[in-house]
Amino acid sequence: MRYTLEKLSFLFLGLFLVHFAGAQQVEENNQGEFNDFTYRRGNIYRSATGKPGPNYWQNGADYKINVTLDDEEHTITGSIAIHYTNNSPEALDFVWLQLEQNRFTEDSRGTLTTPIQGNRYNGDTDGGYELTNVSATVGKRGAASDKYLVSDTRMQVFFSEPLPAKGGEATIKMDFSFKIPVKGMDRMGRLDVEEGTIYALAQWYPRMAVFDDVKGWNTEPYLGAGEFYLEYGDFEYAVTAPADHIVVGSGKLLNPSEVMSKEMQNRMDQAMKSDTTVYILKPEEVADPSTRLKQDGTLTWKFKIENSRDVAFASSKAFIWDAARINLPSGKTILAQSAYPKESDGIEAWTRSTEYSKASIEHYSEMWYEFPYATATNVAADIGGMEYPGFNFCGYKSKGESLWGVTDHEFGHNWFPMIVGSNERLYPWMDEGFNTFINHYSTLAFNDGEYPSDLNQTRKYIAYFNRETREGIDTYPDVVNVNNLGMTAYMKPGIGLIMLREYILGHERFDNAFKSYINTWAFKHPQPTDFFNHMENVAGENLNWFWKGWFYGNENIDLSLDGVYPYGGNYVLALSSKGGIPMPVVIEVTFVDNSTERFTLPVEIWQRGDQWNHLYKTDKEVKSIEIDPDKVIPDINISNDKWPSQIYSEE
Structure with a gap:
């Protein structure tokens, strides 16, 4: 049945009179929804x-780390020296560090709070740190303290004297080792492929906890879903690995001539000048010992990154390695690179990884803030997707749309939380949610x-x-x-x-x-x-x-167009907010001649209550009216967004 405007107006007139009368009565307002919460x-x-x-402060931590990867025992062994600066207004008797590798033990809080059926954050339980030679010294001449305690994934290190406020400096040193887990809670671990093992190393060194003006020490344990909150500083780190391994990591490689063959170096130079992908190590060269700088023993790869909150690296003899130039808005050029096994090779898969990486970094740099680091590296591993400064682990089986999505998402994390350093362990929406948002526009822009x-x-x-x-x-x-x-x-x-x-x-x-x-x-x-x-x-x-x-609520949006009625040659729109979240009301009017007009009613109409009548003035005959015509808001009841409603349309 087809209803005319006159018939519809007559049908709804009674409903409108009730709605209109109710809306004019004094009712409890919604001011509470508009107050500070x-x-x-x-x-x-x-x-x-x-x-x-004016007195904002944050503490700083600079790291010097040297580690050795043992690919037979699957262990990391090394030493760390942390130069810590206390910029806070109070002296510190101790500092806290994060020991995330202690999550991989049978009695860790994370293990004991994992459901019997398991979840994404399952991990091995035969790991954890071994720590020796711990010392903490205030200033250059202070007495060294070896007093510390370990509580699950936290470590408290005490000083022999208080670390002065407003610029006091201390050095914390220790040796550490751990067994690299196979399953590292989908954030790190190792993967066996035909040509060798891929070691994905993250949360691999003792890291300073944040001391801030809001909570003091942020010592929430590492359980699984909650990620990280870290201080900024400069990192210099060296990874000694078997000579046939390729090592890629956060930051700039400082010694390419000491770890790469002349041919690899030449190809890297080509990549830095190329907007298309250049192989540093081709698929057919992966298993060829002659492509390496030397055939046996070890090589030490040295990296540096400044003003970063973390570093990660990967090492394997199974890597195909390629790269291309990234062009930044300032005119600066940096490097996009990918490392992946032959199981991930293919134009429908990881062969496009560097193309994706380059596009992602260039987009975010242009639209929001310029990428600050020397490299953007994507590594194929048995990890769904995990991000570190200038460095990703993504699923080695990902292809096409899936690989673009995870690559773009993990690189987007360089803006949230690597550049904007929010507390992921408490507020994941400030990094995951913001990143998901910028991913939307990056995906629309890509190709x-x-x-x-x-x-x-x-x-x-x-x-x-x-x-x-x-x-x-x-x-x-x-x-x-x-x-x-x-x-x-x-x-x-x-x-x-x-x-x-x-x-x-x-x-x-x-x-x-x-x-x-x-x-x-x-x-x-x-x-x-x-x-x-x-x-x-x-x-x-x-x-x-x-x-x-x-x-900070759990209500929904439900804007409703309850009726449209002729009124003095114009139209009255009877509206209501049936959900718990008020919103502005974007309205599109379509006229009989198929022309349209849009207007917006401000959110303040809902301060007075949940119903509102709007007088729409026009000298044209209205055909239909719709709320949120572009479907931007997730209104939970789409059946009350249009007039005439679906039930009155001709079938």
């Missing part, structure tokens, strides 16, 4: 504008959309938002149901930023604020309130209602 006032350390305050973006249609996630078992973004990663982690840490916060850019603020206001946030907090430690405050101050918008509802 947490302490967001500034102080001397963090300003109300979401910037570091003019060769692969689809997961965030192209937010409404495909409505099934999750309608589940009673859904959880909020603010749920801690080690507490959240593993089945929900993908939504709470990745997709929901990513969708939140999509809504901010595409629906609430618009591109210009959002981009100004988001770029400013990245630039302001680059190589620093922002908290959630710093992000909220900074976005609001730069964009010029009070977004309490959005942060509270979407990021």
Whole structure:
């Protein structure tokens, strides 16, 4: 049956009168949804504008590490010297370090909190650190202390005298070793392939815990889902490996002439001048000993990276190795490189890895903030996907769209949390969610959309938002149901930023604020309130209602167009907000002549209550009206977004 506008208006007139009358009555308002929901006032350390305050500080840690890889015993053995600077306003009697390899023991907290059926974060239990020769010295002439204690994945090292505030320096040294796990909780480990073993080394050295102005020492144990929170500093590290191995790592290789044949060096020089991929070690050369600098013994590969929070590396005699030039907006050029076994070779697979890596780094550098490191390295391993500064581990079986997606995602992490150093262990949405958001635009840009973006249609996630078992973004990663982690840490916060850019603020206001946030907090430690405050101050918008509802709540969006009625030659739109999260209302009107008009009602209409009547003035006959015509918001009930509704349309 086809209904005319007059018939529809008559049908809904009674409903409208009830709606109109109810909306005019005094009712409880929704001001609580628009008020501050947490302490967001500034102080001397963090300003109300979401910037570091006049007395902001953070401590620093510079590392010098030397390790040897034993490919028969599958062990790492080495020494570390950490130069630690206490920029805080208080003296420190001790420091805390992270010992993530201790997760791989039978009695670790992570092992004991893993469900019987297991999950992604299963790991070997025959590992853990052996530590010797521990010493901690304040200044250059202080007495060395050998007092320390180890508690699960944390290590407390004591000083013989307090480490002075506001610039006091100390040196912490120790020797360490551990057995490299096969299964390293999908973040590190080893993989046997036909030509040898791939060693993916991460969380491989004792790392300084963060001491900040918010919590003091951040000593949350490493359980599995929660990732990392680390200080910034300069790293110099050397890896001694069998002579037939190729070693790639975070940062710049300092001694190519000492570890690479002349032919490899020439090819690397070609790659640094090429926008297409150049082989450093070809597939047919992997098993040929003559391609190496020497045939037996060991070689020591030396790397350096500055202003970084971490380093990772990989070593194997099974690597195919290729590279290409990355062009940065400043005119600087750096290196994209990939290392993978012949099992991953092929134009539909890892042969395109360097192409993907180059495109990803170039896009993010142009759109958000320039990549700061000398190399961007992608390594094939038995790891779904894991990121470190300038360095990825990605699944060695990944191909095509899957390989692009994981490569782009892991490289995106260089912006969150490698450049913007948020606390992943507590707030995964500040790195995973923000990264998922920037991945959306990188994927749209790559080869003019060769692969689809997961965030192209937010409404495909409505099934999750309608589940009673859904959880909020603010749920801690080690507490959240593993089945929900993908939504709470990745997709929901990513969708939140999509809504901010595409629906609430618009591109210009959002981009100004988001770029400013990245630039302001680059190589620093922002908290959630710093992000909220900074976005609001730069964009010029009070977004309490959005942060509270979407990021710190578990309600949903359900905007409803309850009816459309003629009124004095114009139209009254009866609207309601049936979900727990208010939103601006983007409305598209289609006229009988098929022309259209759009307008937006501000979010403040919902401060007064959950119903609103809008008088739409026009001298044209209206054919249909729709809320959110571009389907940007994941409105959980699409049946009440249009007028006439589907049930009145001709079948």
